[in-house]
Amino acid sequence: MATPLNWFSTTESWLDDRGRGAWLAAMILGFIIFWPLGLAILFYMMWSNRMSGSFFCSRSTKPATRRMTNTQSSGNAAFDAYRDDTLKRLEDEQNAFQSFLQRLRDAKDKTEFDQFMNERARDVAAPASPEPKTV
Numbered sequence: 001m002a003t004p005l006n007w008f009s010t011t012e013s014w015l016d017d018r019g020r021g022a023w024l025a026a027m028i029l030g031f032i033i034f035w036p037l038g039l040a041i042l043f044y045m046m047w048s049n050r051m052s053g054s055f056f057c058s059r060s061t062k063p064a065t066r067r068m069t070n071t072q073s074s075g076n077a078a079f080d081a082y083r084d085d086t087l088k089r090l091e092d093e094q095n096a097f098q099s100f101l102q103r104l105r106d107a108k109d110k111t112e113f114d115q116f117m118n119e120r121a122r123d124v125a126a127p128a129s130p131e132p133k134t135v
Helices: 004-018 020-033 035-047 077-125
Strands: none
Touching (some): 004 020, 020 035
């Protein structure tokens, strides 16, 4: 006779063997059949870290932030020199573009500030016109 714990562990390993899609399908079916069941499956997936990317896929889902700094040799000196030169050129272009964007932002900020100051000076210089008195 199968115990409930044995049935649960068998079902868990069956779903683990089939991956993320099986867990998501079980959760959706649980919501359709009886919503607390779907909620329980969702909480179990979160509690057991089955919602994290490392459980479902073997490689990291985070993008590499600085792939250009990889200096591992390929074994071909000419290619390594070309790669290093190209990466340096790309880094220089990126830095130049970032400084160009910063200059654009600074120029826009200065223009907006100058416009504000001109409007403020115009408002202060212009006396409020008195309303005509009606008798």
